[in-house]
Amino acid sequence: MTEPTPTRHPNPAGIQRVAVLTSGGDAPGMNAAIRAVVRTAAFEGLEVMGVRRGFSGLHRGELRLIGPRDMANTIQRGGTILLTARSATWRTPEGRASGAQHLRDNGVGGLIVIGGDGSFHGAKLLEQEHGIPVIGVPGTIDNDLYGTDHTIGYFTAVETALDAVDKLRDTGASHERIFVIEVMGRHAGHIALDVAVAGGAEEVFIPEDDKPIEDVIQIVKDSVKKGKMGSIVIVAEGVPGGAQGVGDAIQAGTGLETRVSILGHIQRGGTPVSSDRILASRLGxxxxxxxxxxxxxxxxxxxxxxxxxxxLHETWEKRKDVNRDLYRCAMKLSV
Amino acid sequence: MTEPTPTRHPNPAGIQRVAVLTSGGDAPGMNAAIRAVVRTAAFEGLEVMGVRRGFSGLHRGELRLIGPRDMANTIQRGGTILLTARSATWRTPEGRASGAQHLRDNGVGGLIVIGGDGSFHGAKLLEQEHGIPVIGVPGTIDNDLYGTDHTIGYFTAVETALDAVDKLRDTGASHERIFVIEVMGRHAGHIALDVAVAGGAEEVFIPEDDKPIEDVIQIVKDSVKKGKMGSIVIVAEGVPGGAQGVGDAIQAGTGLETRVSILGHIQRGGTPVSSDRILASRLGxxxxxxxxxxxxxxxxxxxxxxxxxxxLHETWEKRKDVNRDLYRCAMKLSV
Amino acid sequence: MTEPTPTRHPNPAGIQRVAVLTSGGDAPGMNAAIRAVVRTAAFEGLEVMGVRRGFSGLHRGELRLIGPRDMANTIQRGGTILLTARSATWRTPEGRASGAQHLRDNGVGGLIVIGGDGSFHGAKLLEQEHGIPVIGVPGTIDNDLYGTDHTIGYFTAVETALDAVDKLRDTGASHERIFVIEVMGRHAGHIALDVAVAGGAEEVFIPEDDKPIEDVIQIVKDSVKKGKMGSIVIVAEGVPGGAQGVGDAIQAGTGLETRVSILGHIQRGGTPVSSDRILASRLGxxxxxxxxxxxxxxxxxxxxxxxxxxxLHETWEKRKDVNRDLYRCAMKLSV
Amino acid sequence: MTEPTPTRHPNPAGIQRVAVLTSGGDAPGMNAAIRAVVRTAAFEGLEVMGVRRGFSGLHRGELRLIGPRDMANTIQRGGTILLTARSATWRTPEGRASGAQHLRDNGVGGLIVIGGDGSFHGAKLLEQEHGIPVIGVPGTIDNDLYGTDHTIGYFTAVETALDAVDKLRDTGASHERIFVIEVMGRHAGHIALDVAVAGGAEEVFIPEDDKPIEDVIQIVKDSVKKGKMGSIVIVAEGVPGGAQGVGDAIQAGTGLETRVSILGHIQRGGTPVSSDRILASRLGxxxxxxxxxxxxxxxxxxxxxxxxxxxLHETWEKRKDVNRDLYRCAMKLSV
Structure with a gap:
């Protein structure tokens, strides 16, 4: 069998130049997505303008040409070389008009927005009000976007959280303690669920679920009776009370020494794992x-x-459920 | 919404005890799969016997009961706690008869074999000749098994190889050298392809493909002309001549300093990444x-x-192709 | 030159059997220290009893013989296979008498205590009251023990904290934010100082120092003026107010978006780095x-x-200062 | 106690501008050293010119000013942003004269050379022939330089090699195989010795030593008799025959399955560990x-x-021995 020959893509839209920005919280793999946009465009003979600081930079006109060589040694870097920022101005029609003008002045035929549903909302308004073609690329660690199995950054966030859980298990087992660990996920339990299964957790709390704390207290008690040394409980940040609330309740209910660890922002950064780089390359x-x-x-x-x-509107109107089979699996394997 | 309640699975086969073994080359996540077998069985009220040293241990009767507590702190460990070995004896009817007898003597109602297609072949013979129910679980880093998107260990192997590529790129870029890197994959280019895309390689050679070396020499020359500092070429071990052959040809054809690195066995070991642990948990x-x-x-x-x-027979008779879209993508992004 | 021949050590004390325990907070490398005790003893023809759960287990008589094979595959593991616990009973003469009796009943000629100065205090009392020879091995991540350049676990804790800082810098730079990061060190700034230099931090707060917050606010303001994208401030947990206090003050004083991250218990766990394993091997x-x-x-x-x-008494009476040259270096390099 | 105030360093030499280059094989932490040179100079009011491609770039005049902001986000990067290369021209008086002229034309009052003893030799000639002040900074992973406990890059190389050994041990133990692993060190066994102790190896071969292979074969046989699952043997690349020679001899002498793994160039790259960044910061x-x-x-x-x-001449004339106490320790702990 012979090698597939990459051929030129047809260009019925006649686009000569596209712009790309990153918006919202940064996610590992955003640079790989920018790189894929830039290099695909170069392969097809198109130019790319990078917009700095998301929509905030767009309405101020922070655009410049970026070429394939500018993307050397970026695929492995966390964060976003284009920077990201929140923009109050973009929520005003004037802000968006200014951004549209900058795009037109620079001969940009379409805008690619890498971010979450909030960012896609901003993109949709630009399209509606000014007729500028926009495409969204799902870049957020939470994996809470309808329309894709996974979002860019999600795999790395899970890996970082899991690495922390592995470390805490060392200490938990040595001290025969309970560790309640909070992972990211304001509205969704995807990270929590993956980390719970992969981390061998006894229990997991996710925003999609209203598990009674009494049941969990019983499970932890049973777990101790079974001779388990140290228990791990995973809590998504969006659960009411968070890990601290769950930890306090478990300590009160079991009388066992309980430690709370909130992993926080480290889950956003770091070298993206292969799955995020590959997903970002395909989607860019x-x-x-x-x-x-x-x-x-x-x-x-x-x-x-x-x-x-x-x-785009479905990404904020529809909901992606967590993997229920995996959820059930998690509960059985903590037996 | 409420939590899914894991309910007992029906047991029409009336199985009370299962056995599990690992066979062939070890793969990260095999322990997570064993753990999932043991804990699922415990949840359902079944017993599990662990067989040490694969089929080699089976025909010698190395079986012992393992319970949920024996699996504590194993989900994160590389290798296999049940050990693995090659067995010439298993290729004889007498060897398999002996193994079947040990299973019957221990009241085992079914055998779970974690390994590759060679191991599944050995399992199939046991079923055919002795009527013992067997189930295969795909555990091999090469991902070359028909019947599953991914095999257990594959994700970790890609991550380990990618980490090495990231390190070599530091040196390659500093010295403005070409690095030709050999990754595992005797018959399949899955690892090579993923690593090439995620590692931002200039070129990739896989066994499925007969790319002329002249084209690659031209691509490397062009890459230098474009001002790239250092080039990465990925070669799967199954490519004729391997990385050394490709490296020699590139050095001869371009006159540029070329270094060859054969990553080897490190790709088999290490803490499994989350994707392998989750896959292993589901499949166990x-x-x-x-x-x-x-x-x-x-x-x-x-x-x-x-x-x-x-x-089982389809796993060695049918072929899983590499992802052609990803292949095309790799070639465009090295522009 | 020829290989050094390891010869038998003289044994004027005529010791035939020693005991070893881990006490206080666990630290990466404790297992490597236990292993070194067990294997050195085996090389010299001595026996070793492992005490589980520190002094708590000692007064309850949780001792058992451990041999060289028991230590296989432990050198790379975090935590402590002997477990650790706090013991109120040990603070009573009765508790210690009970522990001494267990040691004598088992023919133990000396006790090795791996832990911090609190643990050494407990060991000293055993020696004073019951004449049992005791030796301390410095195992604590904080590096705050007089009498050794470094303590076992310190190097790994610094590496773990640094890895987190590298991740947070990705996000901080992408959002052009200030990150205030709290690392371990209740009484000492060793970890904070190393992490600050290695992490390229703009500022560092340690318990040994009374830096006025106004100066830091000015430094951060200057840093922004100089065009730095994102600032990192490291705070040792023992600093009054902790990272949260420092972060609030900086946000209030500069008006810049400031995020606080408390790294917490992850700094205790994980595979020990080479420096900790080597130190532990030498000290065991x-x-x-x-x-x-x-x-x-x-x-x-x-x-x-x-x-x-x-x-032993000097370990809690005398103070090891932080490296002042390194401190000065840190401040210059953030220019 | 109050914070140390970093004060200006006196400048009796009246230097206004220094140059810095990296030379020889790249080593992790070189960027941290460059950063320390640039930022210390900035703190003291001096300018810095970066020379690209080592002496090769110097004789061609590849110099440019670099400021503190140019060093943002470099402390964690492997390789060298100044690039490195071998230079045949520098070995000629004409080449050095050309380099000296470029330094004088640019008003450079002194040159800092980050590299190994070969690079220091080139620097010494520049000083002798042209009166230009030169300072060497030890940057090489091998740690084979007289005049410093450790060289920049050494700690990271040991950590990378150790990580590989941990992975190979997973596989070795699962298959009950012998792994012979070659680490870097053409003339010195520092890396090999550290990796052997930290990796729990059964044996280690270093260039400083002439261990008879028969003894090692006996040790491996004994190790199997003692019930060890899998053995690790570390070989420095400078040992005659290398790992392949040792592996062949062991396999022939013991009849046991033996695998050889040559770690190679991955030991040069990667994010520098904290110890290398701190050492580089102090030495810069x-x-x-x-x-x-x-x-x-x-x-x-x-x-x-x-x-x-x-x-400088002592760095190539005198020899730093390996740590003999550590060597003896290694042999005891493999008991």
């Missing part, structure tokens, strides 16, 4: 092709092995 | 349920988010 | 030899490349 | 101060906690 490529195909107002995502398009 | 659970359901002679696998069964 | 060996030489009531430590002995 | 600072003090022709090093100066 797909975003450029969507614009060339004349598509707008959608987020590119991956389902199974396929690239799919989802209307 | 599924293997127990398959036996309880009276199923035999299949490998459990995961496609998309679903657990699927594939007849 | 030295502890056995001290007992064989008839020495008691001292802590073994390393200064430069030499093994030294320090009377 | 010390190099600037040496030039300001009017010192030349020495290497700055660290012994114990002190900065020391060693005449």
């Amino acid at each position: 490529e797909a975003a450029v092709y969507a614009l060339m195909d004349g598509v707008s107002g959608v987020m590119v995502g991956r389902r199974g092995g396929d690239i799919i398009h989802t209307p | 659970e599924a293997a127990v349920y398959a036996l309880m359901d009276g199923v035999s002679g299949v490998m459990v696998g995961r496609r998309g988010g679903d657990i699927i069964h594939t007849p | 060996e030295a502890a056995v030899y001290a007992l064989m030489d008839g020495v008691s009531g001292v802590m073994v430590g390393r200064r430069g490349g030499d093994i030294i002995h320090t009377p | 600072e010390a190099a600037v101060y040496a030039l300001m003090d009017g010192v030349s022709g020495v290497m700055v090093g660290r012994r114990g906690g002190d900065i020391i100066h060693t005449p």
Whole structure:
């Protein structure tokens, strides 16, 4: 069998130049996505303008051309070389008008927004009000976006949290203590669930669920009776009371020494793992092709092995549930 | 919404005790799979016997009961606590008869084999000749098994290889050298392809492909002209000549300083990453349920988010192709 | 030159059996120290009893023989396989008498205590009241023990904290934010200082120092003026108000977005780095030899490349200052 | 106690501008050393010119000013941002004369060379022939330089090699195999010895030693008899025959399955560990101060906690022995 020959993509939209920005919280793999946009564009003979500081920079006109060589040695870096920021101005029609003007002045035929549903909302308004084609790329560690199996940054966040759980287990087992560990996930338990299964946790609390604390106290008590040395309980940050609330309740209910650890922002940073770099590479490529195909107002995502398009508004209107089979699996394996 | 209640699985096969072994090359996540077998069984009220040293230990009768507590602090460990070995004796009818006798003597109602297609072949013979139900669980870093998107150990191997590529890139860029890096994959380019995309490689050679070395020499030359500092070329071990052959050809063809690095066995070991632990947890659970359901002679696998069964013989008769879209993507992004 | 031949150590004290325990907070490398005690003893023809759960287990008689094979595959593990616990009973003469009796009943000629100065205090009382030879081995992540350049666990804790700082810097730089990061060190700034220099921090707060917050606010303001993207401030936990206090003051004083991250217990766990394993190996060996030489009531430590002995009481009476040259260096390099 | 106030260093040499280059093999922490030179100089009001591609770039005049902001986000990066190269031209008087002229034309009052003894030789010739003050900074992973306890990059190389050994041990133990692992060290066994102790190896071969292979074969046989699952043997690359030779001999002599793994270039790269960043920070600072003090022709090093100066010629004339106590320790602990 012979090597696949990458051929030029058709360009019915006649796009010559695209812009790309990162918005919202940073996520590992954003640089890999920017790189994929820049290099796919270069392969296809298009130019790319990088917008610094998200929509905040866009309405101030912080655009500049970036080429393939500018992306050397970035695929392995956390954060975003384009920077990111919140923008109150973008919520005003004037702010968006200013951004649209900058794009037009620079001959930009379409904007690629790497971020979460809040950022896609900002992109959608730009498209609606000014007719500028926009494409969303899911970049957020929480994995809480409808329209893609996984979001860029999610795999790395899980790995970082898991590494912390492995470390805490060493200490928990040595002291025969209970550790209640808070991972990210304001509205969704995806990270918590993965970390719980992979970390061999006794219990997991997620925002999607209303587990009675009494049951958990009983489980921890049973776990001690079974001779387990140290217990791990994972709590998503969006659970009411957070890890501190759960930890206090367990300590009060069991009388056992309980420690709380809130992993926090470390889950956002670091070298992206392979899965995030590969996902980012595929989606960055797909975003450029969507614009060339004349598509707008959608987020590119991956389902199974396929690239799919989802209307931007569905990303904030629809909800992606956690994996219920995995949830059940987690509970059995803590037996 | 409320928490899913894990309920007892029906047991039409009336199985009371299962055995589990690991066979072939070790892979990170095998312990997580053993743990999932043991704990799922415990949850369902079944007993588990661990067989040491694969089929070699089975025909010698190295079986012992293992319980949920024996699996404490194993989910994060590389290698296999049950050990693994090659067995010439198993290739004889007498060896398999002896193994079958040990299983019957211990009241084992089904055998779970964690390994690759060679190991599944040995399992299939046991089933055919002695009527013992067998289930395969795909545990091999190469990801070259038909019937599952991914095999246990694959994700960790990719991550280990990628970490090495990141390190070599530091040196390659500092010396403006070409690095030709050999990753595992005797018959398949899955690892090579993932590492190439995630590692930002200029080129990748896989066994599935017959890329002319002249083209690669040209690509490296072009890459230097474009001002790239240092180039990375990934070669799967199954490519004729291996990395050394490719490296020699590139050095001869370009006149540029070329270094060869063969990553070797480090790709087999280490703490499994979350994706391998989760996959192993799901498949270990599924293997127990398959036996309880009276199923035999299949490998459990995961496609998309679903657990699927594939007849064992298909795992060595059918071929899983590499991801062609990813391949094309790799070539564009090295522009 | 020929290989050094390890010869038998003289044993004027005529010791046949030693006991070893870990006490206080666990530290990475404790297992390597236990292993070194067990294997040095085996090399010299002595037996070793492991005491579980520190002094708490000692007064309850939780002793058992451990041999060289029991220590296989432990050198790389965090935590302590002998477990650790606090013991109120040990603070009573009765508790210690009970512990002494258990040691005598088991024919133990000397006790090796791996822990911090609190643990050494408990050991000293055992020696004074019951004449049992005791040797301390410095095992604590804080590095706050007089009589040794470094303590076992310190190097790993610094590495773990540094890895977190590297991750937070990705996010801090992407958002152009200030990150105030709290590292361990209740009474000492060793970890904070190393992390500050190695992490390229703008500022560092340690318990040994009374830096006015106004100066720091000015430094952060200057740093922003100089065009730095994101600032890192390191705070040792023993600083009044902790990272939260410092962070609030900086946010109030500069008006800049400031995030606080408290790294917490993750700094205790994890695979020990090479420096901790090597230090633990040397000190475990030295502890056995001290007992064989008839020495008691001292802590073994390393200064430069030499093994030294320090009377146990000096470990809590004398103070090890932080490295002032390094402190000055830190402040210059943040220019 | 109050914070130490960093005060300006006197500048009797009246130096206004220094140059810095990296030479020879790259080593993790070189960037931290460059950063320390640049920031110390900035703190003292001096300018710094960075020379690209070592002496090769110097004789071609590849110099440019670098300021403190250019060093942002470099302390954690492997490799060298100034690049490094071998230079045949520098071995000619004409090449050195050209380099000296470029330094004078740019008003450079002193040159800091980060590298090994070969690089220091090149620096010494520049000083002798052209009267330009030079200071050496020990940057090489091998740790084979007289005049400093450790060299920049050494700690990271040991950590990388140790991580590989931990991974191989997983596989070795699972298959009950012997692993012979080659680490870097062409003339010195420092890395090998540290890795052997920290990795719990059964045996270690270093260039400083002429251990008979028969003894090792006996040790491996004994080790198997004692019930050890898997053995690790560490070989420094400078040992005649290398790991392959040792592995072949062991396999032939014991009849046991033996695998050889040559770790190679991965030991050069990667994020530097804290010890390398701190050492680099101290030595970069010390190099600037040496030039300001009017010192030349020495290497700055660290012994114990002190900065020391060693005449450059001693770095290649004198030999640093490996730690013999550690060597003896290694052999006992493999009991």
